[in-house]
Every structure is written in structure tokens, then in C-alpha cells.
Amino acid sequence: MKQYQDTIIALATPAGSGAIGVIRLSGPDAIDIVNRFFQSKFHQKDLRNVPTHTVHLGYIKDDGQILDEVLVSIFKNPQSYTGENVVEISVHGSPYIQQQILQLFLKNGVRHAQAGEFTLRAFLNGKMDLAQAEAVADLIASDSETSHRLALQQMRGGFSSEIKKLRDELIHFASLMELELDFAEEDVEFADRQQFKDLVQRIKQTLKHLVDSFATGNVLKEGVPVAIIGEPNVGKSTLLNALLNEERAIVSDIAGTTRDVIEDELVLNGIRFRFIDTAGIREAQDQIEKIGIRKTYEKIKEAKVVVFLIDACALSQKSSCHEPHHQKVLQEFETEIQNITRKYPNKKILIVVNKVDKTNRKDYQIDTRKYPVIEISAKHKTGLDRLNNELVSLVNKGALDQNQVVVSNARHYQALNDALQSIIQVENGLNTDLSGDLLSIDIRAALHSLGEITGDITTDNLLDNIFRNFCIGK
Amino acid sequence: MKQYQDTIIALATPAGSGAIGVIRLSGPDAIDIVNRFFQSKFHQKDLRNVPTHTVHLGYIKDDGQILDEVLVSIFKNPQSYTGENVVEISVHGSPYIQQQILQLFLKNGVRHAQAGEFTLRAFLNGKMDLAQAEAVADLIASDSETSHRLALQQMRGGFSSEIKKLRDELIHFASLMELELDFAEEDVEFADRQQFKDLVQRIKQTLKHLVDSFATGNVLKEGVPVAIIGEPNVGKSTLLNALLNEERAIVSDIAGTTRDVIEDELVLNGIRFRFIDTAGIREAQDQIEKIGIRKTYEKIKEAKVVVFLIDACALSQKSSCHEPHHQKVLQEFETEIQNITRKYPNKKILIVVNKVDKTNRKDYQIDTRKYPVIEISAKHKTGLDRLNNELVSLVNKGALDQNQVVVSNARHYQALNDALQSIIQVENGLNTDLSGDLLSIDIRAALHSLGEITGDITTDNLLDNIFRNFCIGK
Numbered sequence: 001m002k003q004y005q006d007t008i009i010a011l012a013t014p015a016g017s018g019a020i021g022v023i024r025l026s027g028p029d030a031i032d033i034v035n036r037f038f039q040s041k042f043h044q045k046d047l048r049n050v051p052t053h054t055v056h057l058g059y060i061k062d063d064g065q066i067l068d069e070v071l072v073s074i075f076k077n078p079q080s081y082t083g084e085n086v087v088e089i090s091v092h093g094s095p096y097i098q099q100q101i102l103q104l105f106l107k108n109g110v111r112h113a114q115a116g117e118f119t120l121r122a123f124l125n126g127k128m129d130l131a132q133a134e135a136v137a138d139l140i141a142s143d144s145e146t147s148h149r150l151a152l153q154q155m156r157g158g159f160s161s162e163i164k165k166l167r168d169e170l171i172h173f174a175s176l177m178e179l180e181l182d183f184a185e186e187d188v189e190f191a192d193r194q195q196f197k198d199l200v201q202r203i204k205q206t207l208k209h210l211v212d213s214f215a216t217g218n219v220l221k222e223g224v225p226v227a228i229i230g231e232p233n234v235g236k237s238t239l240l241n242a243l244l245n246e247e248r249a250i251v252s253d254i255a256g257t258t259r260d261v262i263e264d265e266l267v268l269n270g271i272r273f274r275f276i277d278t279a280g281i282r283e284a285q286d287q288i289e290k291i292g293i294r295k296t297y298e299k300i301k302e303a304k305v306v307v308f309l310i311d312a313c314a315l316s317q318k319s320s321c322h323e324p325h326h327q328k329v330l331q332e333f334e335t336e337i338q339n340i341t342r343k344y345p346n347k348k349i350l351i352v353v354n355k356v357d358k359t360n361r362k363d364y365q366i367d368t369r370k371y372p373v374i375e376i377s378a379k380h381k382t383g384l385d386r387l388n389n390e391l392v393s394l395v396n397k398g399a400l401d402q403n404q405v406v407v408s409n410a411r412h413y414q415a416l417n418d419a420l421q422s423i424i425q426v427e428n429g430l431n432t433d434l435s436g437d438l439l440s441i442d443i444r445a446a447l448h449s450l451g452e453i454t455g456d457i458t459t460d461n462l463l464d465n466i467f468r469n470f471c472i473g474k
Numbered sequence: 475m476k477q478y479q480d481t482i483i484a485l486a487t488p489a490g491s492g493a494i495g496v497i498r499l500s501g502p503d504a505i506d507i508v509n510r511f512f513q514s515k516f517h518q519k520d521l522r523n524v525p526t527h528t529v530h531l532g533y534i535k536d537d538g539q540i541l542d543e544v545l546v547s548i549f550k551n552p553q554s555y556t557g558e559n560v561v562e563i564s565v566h567g568s569p570y571i572q573q574q575i576l577q578l579f580l581k582n583g584v585r586h587a588q589a590g591e592f593t594l595r596a597f598l599n600g601k602m603d604l605a606q607a608e609a610v611a612d613l614i615a616s617d618s619e620t621s622h623r624l625a626l627q628q629m630r631g632g633f634s635s636e637i638k639k640l641r642d643e644l645i646h647f648a649s650l651m652e653l654e655l656d657f658a659e660e661d662v663e664f665a666d667r668q669q670f671k672d673l674v675q676r677i678k679q680t681l682k683h684l685v686d687s688f689a690t691g692n693v694l695k696e697g698v699p700v701a702i703i704g705e706p707n708v709g710k711s712t713l714l715n716a717l718l719n720e721e722r723a724i725v726s727d728i729a730g731t732t733r734d735v736i737e738d739e740l741v742l743n744g745i746r747f748r749f750i751d752t753a754g755i756r757e758a759q760d761q762i763e764k765i766g767i768r769k770t771y772e773k774i775k776e777a778k779v780v781v782f783l784i785d786a787c788a789l790s791q792k793s794s795c796h797e798p799h800h801q802k803v804l805q806e807f808e809t810e811i812q813n814i815t816r817k818y819p820n821k822k823i824l825i826v827v828n829k830v831d832k833t834n835r836k837d838y839q840i841d842t843r844k845y846p847v848i849e850i851s852a853k854h855k856t857g858l859d860r861l862n863n864e865l866v867s868l869v870n871k872g873a874l875d876q877n878q879v880v881v882s883n884a885r886h887y888q889a890l891n892d893a894l895q896s897i898i899q900v901e902n903g904l905n906t907d908l909s910g911d912l913l914s915i916d917i918r919a920a921l922h923s924l925g926e927i928t929g930d931i932t933t934d935n936l937l938d939n940i941f942r943n944f945c946i947g948k
Binding site: 010011012013014015016017018019020021022024053054055056066068069071073075088090092093094095096097100118136139140141142143144147148152155156471472473474 | 484485486487488489490491492493494495496498527528529530540542543545547549562564566567568569570571574592610613614615616617618621622626629630945946947948
């Protein structure tokens with residue numbers, strides 16, 4: 001357990017004006033140093049002598065000058081977020097005041113925290129494992145029900161406690177194997193091969209399950225990439241706006257919170273959908289060439305769900321549809337759909353017929369048994385509910401609903417995959433009675449990969465990579 | 475003391491992503507209602523039974539689902555900001571999570587707070603007087619040393635305790651006067667006229683002093699309006715940028731805080747300077763006509779300080795100055811300065827000679843005894859320190875340095891002025907032996923005006939006007 005000698009400080013709340021802001025200090029001197037500049041409002045008080053988890057009203061004073069009236073919360077080592085002495089100063093929400101108070105402490109021996117340094121200390125002090133620490137950043141970034149639940153699950157231990165347990169068992173066998181090597185001439189077997197095989201089997205199953213869950217987990221965390229494709233003037237831009245505007249109206253219902261609106265993302269039933277290359281859609285539509293060109297295929301390649309938009313008018317024989325020159329036989333569309341399906345067999349395709357308000361159902365013919373179509377009018381916002389439902393139903397969040405553990409972090413996925421490969425090697429070795437020293441190499445590789453998830457094995461480089469993505473103050 | 479029946483909630487920290495956010499509840503049910511959705515992390519805990527000013531780690535759960543891991547701070551009536559039960563929930567700084575937790579409580583009988591409602595309750599529950607409540611908003615808005623100190627001074631009682639004391643004495647005499655009226659036929663004098671005169675004299679002096687302080691207070695709070703004037707191409711825009719950029723570089727030194735940069739404001743020695751109509755300066759300079767036109771005079775009228783910029787080249791005989799067609803005799807400038815001084819005798823004028831790098835001092839002549847000039851090169855940023863010092867020295871913040879009370883709130887100024895006029899009437903009445911019933915009218919008017927400052931007399935309209943300018947959550 002590493003003990004830091006220095007005390008760090010940062011603004012923990014978003015920058016800007018608000019009712020209050022919170023400045024957080026952590027380190028051995030945190031309480032001492034705040035105590036030097038704190039004066040209780042009502043009676044003499046020494047913050048060094050108050051119980052942990054208590055709040056105190058008073059002033060922060062610099063050289064006799066009051067900087068602000070504040071509430072100070074005291075958390076004593078080890079009962080704090082970082083495991084060190086922590087002080088949270090709740091100040092008035094003026095950027096000027098926050099700056100003054102930060103400067104006061106920076107002048108007096110406190111160092112400004114680096115990105116994620118509070119959480120890094122929590123990890124290094126054993127308050128959480130590495131996967132839990134990473135979940136803190138995910139939690140703050142979470143902006144949908146599923147990304148939120150994934151992060152919470154991981155923060156509460158998730159699969160890392162299970163990984164830790166399996167790793168400990170593997171370490172036990174590894175040490176027995178190493179022991180065998182020391183007594184190599186005597187040809188003894190300390191490690192029961194059958195028990196070992198069982199353990200390897202269990203580890204393999206667990207890892208396989210976790211590795212497989214990443215396909216779902218990643219999509220739920222990062223959002224489901226959706227491509228809207230179709231001919232010029234089919235209404236791609238109108239559809240996109242119709243989908244997005246509806247959501248924004250809901251979001252803005254709740255007073256007191258604002259949401260950084262991320263262009264062209266839609267949250268449906270807690271699942272985030274990301275629309276690909278909508279810049280292209282929003283540009284002059286005549287720049288987009290007919291379906292079939294390279295660009296459209298690139299879009300489809302990136303997507304998990306493809307919304308194939310067809311103009312009801314283009315299929316219609318009726319002259320009341322305004323653009324007869326767009327007329328196209330059904331077969332052309334069918335060919336295009338078949339081309340896409342052949343080229344990208346794993347994409348989910350939703351066939352959406354737009355502008356149904358302009359023509360009659362009987363005027364255009366699509367074999368709905370072959371291609372279940374969704375009929376909409378993007379302009380009049382009809383049929384959008386069904387489209388939304390279809391989008392949601394394409395994503396399997398069943399695993400999450402049953403509180404199963406899902407891997408959503410690309411680093412964990414990589415490490416789990418590496419561990420799985422090593423474990424399969426170990427399994428093969430065991431089955432072919434590979435010599436103990438060769439077996440040990442694969443076991444050590446597996447232990448290494450598993451240790452990287454929980455943080456039992458770390459390098460400065462790894463920690464840097466993880467924590468530099470945190471915000472300052474966390 | 476008014477007791478509210480409902481419990482309110484709001485996000486108290488700025489919206490957006492950060493390490494943490496704080497959600498605040500106030501009202502009789504605040505603790506009960508949070509307790510229903512809170513689960514301690516380590517052992518069973520009932521928030522209703524914990525001591526005030528304590529902090530508790532746990533989960534906020536909705537229907538078994540964890541919404542977040544939080545720290546909950548408990549403040550029990552009356553030991554809280556509002557005087558009611560107050561709970562502060564420190565949550566992870568994700569807008570999504572904050573929204574979820576707000577919604578949970580809004581669904582369960584808590585109402586969303588209106589702007590300033592926490593502080594309004596603090597006022598109505600007698601935790602602070604009205605002038606102190608107003609200072610809370612000023613404190614949050616403060617963005618310079620002086621505006622910050624003005625707000626703190628006012629929040630800590632400022633002049634309102636003195637006003638309250640004088641008002642109480644005046645009430646005493648007023649009631650004696652009213653008593654005299656009841657016994658009008660008997661011609662008795664309950665109120666000692668000499669003591670009364672002394673009191674009125676004291677009140678008048680205090681009010682006069684406060685009313686006079688507003689000239690300084692308002693400028694320190696709102697910023698000193700500065701007009702930069704001069705001929706086209708004299709370098710107004712370059713000077714403005716040079717002054718502003720220097721400050722911004724300082725501000726951005728401090729990591730972890732950002733400042734909403736307000737265009738064209740400059741803080742020097744804690745005093746804010748506002749540059750007037752810099753939009754005009756930043757526009758094509760040839761649109762700005764020669765000095766002397768109506769527009770320039772309007773700018774001067776608004777300003778407290780006028781920076782009169784002169785081109786050293788224009789005064790120079792030297793051909794190396796690039797624009798000889800701009801040449802102008804010194805006398806023309808002198809005439810302009812005299813015109814301004816005559817028209818606006820109270821403006822402070824700084825004469826600044828720009829582009830001194832292009833010519834020699836001996837090549838242009840200004841009588842520096844008559845007009846103390848500051849020589850600068852805005853382009854090369856020389857001489858700016860002296861200009862800054864001169865700007866600061868023009869503003870008297872002496873009063874503030876000596877911790878004297880300064881009125882900076884326009885509403886208080888108005889009420890103090892009204893009270894002063896009424897008190898002068900009372901004084902005149904006393905000196906001319908005005909009848910008691912007429913005297914009483916003026917006394918009541920003075921009491922009313924004084925009561926409006928402290929909040930002893932309020933109307934819904936007055937409170938609305940004050941608190942609607944607060945942010946939500948304060």
C-alpha cells in the first residue's frame with residue numbers, strides 16, 4: 001500500500017457559475033492545512049480534533065481577509081474516497097472565489113491534482129481495484145441507462161472479483177508447478193492434474209463468456225452505430241431530424257438540468273444509437289450519389305444497424321406522387337438489399353418506406369413476408385414509434401436486464417482475450433502432457449493478463465493511459 | 475417565522491460533467507424522503523436518527539436498482555442554510571445520473587425549487603435579513619476582488635444591522651408621537667424633542683454617508699466604464715487587445731479553473747474596467763468618424779474614464795512616420811480635449827500617445843505639465859504598465875480598503891435615498907414645530923424605506939424581483 005507524502009487539490013464540480021462549488025483536498029496534510037485557514041462561524045474549533053464524516057460551517061481566511069463562508073467536510077484516513085485524509089470545501093459558486101481559494105492552498109504547499117489523481121490514489125491505497133477505478137470515469141461519462149448500469153456494475157466489483165478469485169486459484173497451481181520444477185529429477189507431481197484441468201476448464205468458460213459479452217457491452221456503452229441509407233431526396237435528413245427532435249423535447253422537460261446535446265445521438269429505452277456520417281446527410285443531398293457506391297458501403301461497414309430508406313412514391317404508379325422521374329421498379333431495390341446482405345451478412349437491416357402519406361398502400365408493392373417493412377412519413381412524424389421499437393428490439397440488452405456481467409471496456413476485452421488464448425494453450429499443454437516448464441510459461445502469461453484487469457499487475461504506462469482520461473478533480 | 479410545508483430540490487452545482495455534482499433538498503420531509511431511497515454501504519442506517527452535520531456513504535436506490543453511490547450530508551432544522559431540514563447528496567458528476575436522481579425525488583412528492591428559493595426560505599425563516607440574502611447572489615456573481623469584498627461585507631451584515639438599530643430607535647419615537655396624538659387635547663409631549671432631534675440628526679448623517687458611498691460602490695461592483703476615443707487608425711483596437719490579452723494570459727495560468735471570459739473587461743488590482751462600445755472599435759475603423767461627432771460624445775457620456783488616444787506620428791514632423799497626411803497640429807488636439815473637459819467636467823481623462831516607437835520624443839511636443847501624457851506602443855506592448863497604474867489610481871477604492879461600509883446595490887441606494895428625503899422632512903418639521911400628525915406621516919415614510927432594506931417590510935412583488943435573479947439551486 002503506497003502512501004503519498006504530498007497533498008493535492010482540485011475543483012471537483014464543473015467549472016462555471018452555480019449555487020455552490022466543491023474544492024477537494026487529499027493527502028496526509030489535507031486536514032492540517034485547511035485547519036490553518038479555517039475559522040468556525042460560531043465558536044473556536046480545531047478541524048484536527050473533529051470526528052470523521054462531519055461538516056463544519058465557517059470562513060476560509062487568508063491573512064485575516066475572509067475569502068468565503070464555506071462548509072467543510074472532514075474525512076479521516078482511511079475512511080475516505082482516496083484512503084487518505086480528505087477535505088471537501090463547499091464554497092459559493094463563483095469562479096472568482098474558487099480561484100482565490102485554490103490559489104491560497106497552492107501557495108501553501110498543496111499541489112494541483114492531475115487528471116484522475118484522486119481515483120489513482122484510491123486504487124494505489126487499495127480502496128478499489130483497477131477495473132473499479134476505470135468504472136468511475138465511465139460512470140461520469142455515462143449518458144444512457146445502459147452505459148450507466150454497465151459502469152455501476154463494474155464499479156461495484158463486476159467480474160473483477162471473480163477474475164481475482166480464479167487468478168488466486170491459478171497462482172496456487174502455478175506455484176505447485178514451479179515446485180515440481182525444483183524437484184524435476186525426482187519426477188513428483190505436487191499439482192493434481194485432474195483438479196488443474198478442472199480449474200483451467202472453469203477459467204476458460206468464464207473468460208469465454210466474458211469475451212463474448214463484449215460484443216453487447218461495447219455497443220451498449222458506446223452506442224449502436226446506425227447508418228441511414230437511401231437515394232437522394234428519399235428523406236434521410238427529415239427522418240433524422242424527426243427522430244432527434246422528439247427526444248430533445250423529452251429531455252428538456254426536466255428543469256434544472258441541462259444536457260450537453262450530442263448531435264445525432266438518440267437514446268431509446270436506455271440504449272444509445274449513434275447515426276453515422278450524418279454530416280453527409282445534412283449536406284446538400286444531391287452530393288450523395290446513388291446507392292451502391294463505395295461511400296455508402298463504407299457507412300454500412302461501420303454500422304450495426306442499417307436503415308434502408310425507400311421512397312413510397314418511387315415505387316408508386318400513381319401520378320400524384322410528385323417525382324415520377326424517380327420511379328424505380330421494386331426489383332431494383334430488392335437487388336440492392338440482396339447485395340448488402342451478401343456483402344455484410346451480420347448487419348441488421350430495417351427497410352423503411354417513407355412518404356406513405358403521398359400514395360396508397362395498394363399503389364406500391366413490397367413482399368412484406370420477405371422484407372418486413374416499416375411504413376412512415378418522416379415529414380408528418382407517423383410510424384416513428386414502430387421504427388423506434390424495431391431499433392430497440394434489434395439490440396439484445398437481455399444480458400443486462402438479468403444483471404449478468406457484461407464487459408464493456410476495450411482494455412479489459414483485450415486482456416481477457418489474451419488470458420483466454422494463454423489458458424487454451426495451458427489446456428492443450430495439459431492434454432498433451434506438455435512438460436512443466438513449458439506449461440509454466442503459458443500459465444504465467446495468463447496470470448499476467450488477468451492481473452492487468454484487476455490491477456494486481458500494473459506499469460506506470462498502463463496507469464498513465466487509464467487515468468489521463470479522467471477529469472481533474474476525480 | 476414562516477414554515478413551509480413542501481420540500482424542494484435542485485441541482486446546486488453547475489450543470490455539465492465534472493467529478494461530482496451536488497443535489498440539495500430542503501423542507502420538513504427532506505431527511506425522511508432521502509432516507510426512503512438511501513441504503514448505507516456498510517451497515518443498516520436510518521438517516522432520521524443520525525446527528526446533524528454528518529456525512530454518510532451509501533447508495534440511492536430506485537425500486538431496488540442502484541442509481542448511484544453517493545455521499546449524503548444531513549443538516550437538521552434549524553441548523554442549516556434555510557433553517558429547515560436540508561440534505562445534500564453528492565453524486566457522480568454525470569448529467570444523466572443527476573437527472574435520474576432529480577426525477578426520482580420529483581416523482582416522490584418533492585417539488586423543483588424556483589430560482590433563489592433556498593435563500594428565500596433562509597430569509598423568511600429569519601436566517602438572514604434581506605440585504606444579506608441579496609448579497610448571496612452578488613457573491614456568486616462576483617468576479618473581481620472588489621465586487622467579492624462588497625458582497626461578503628454585505629452578506630456578513632454590512633450596514634443593515636446599523637440600519638436596523640436606527641430604525642428600532644425611530645420606531646420608539648414614532649410610537650411616542652402616536653401616543654401624543656391620542657392625548658392630543660391634553661397637549662402632552664411623550665417624545666423628548668431634543669432627543670428626537672439628535673436621533674434624526676444621527677440617522678440623517680448615516681444615510682447621507684451611505685447614499686454618498688454608492689457612487690464608489692456601484693462602480694466597484696459593476697465595473698468602471700472606460701471609453702477609448704481617438705482618430706481612425708490611431709490604434710484603439712490594438713490597445714484594447716493588448717490590455718485584454720495580457721490579463722487573459724494571467725487568468726489561464728491556474729489549472730482546473732476556467733473563467734467565463736467576458737469580452738472587453740479587464741480586472742486591474744481587483745477593480746473591473748468595462749470598455750464601452752468596443753464593438754464599434756472592433757468594426758472597420760474607417761466607419762468611425764473624426765472625434766467631435768455625436769457618437770463619440772455619447773461614449774464619453776457613459777464613461778467614467780476617457781482614454782484619449784493620440785498618434786505620435788500625427789504630431790511628428792518626421793517623414794519616417796508613415797502617414798503624413800494624418801499630420802495634425804497639437805493645437806487641434808488641445809481644442810478637442812478642452813471641448814470634452816468643458817462639456818463633461820467630471821470625467822477623468824487620460825491622454826495616451828501611441829506609436830511612440832515610430833518617432834522620437836523630441837519630434838512631437840505636448841506640454842506635459844498641462845496634460846500629463848502616457849506614452850505607449852500598443853503594438854509592441856510598451857508603456858502599458860503605466861497606463862494600467864493610472865487607470866487604477868483614478869478609482870478610489872480607499873473606502874473599501876479601510877473596511878468602511880459601501881452601498882453597491884441599486885435597490886438599497888433607492889431606499890436609502892427615499893429614507894433620507896423623509897428624514898430631512900422630519901428634521902424640517904421638528905425645526906418648524908410641525909404638528910405631530912404631519913410629522914408622523916414623514917416618520918412612517920422613513921420607517922417604510924428603511925424596512926425595505928432589511929426586509930422588515932416586504933411585498934411579494936419585491937421578493938419576486940429580488941429572488942428571480944438568483945440561480946436555481948441557491
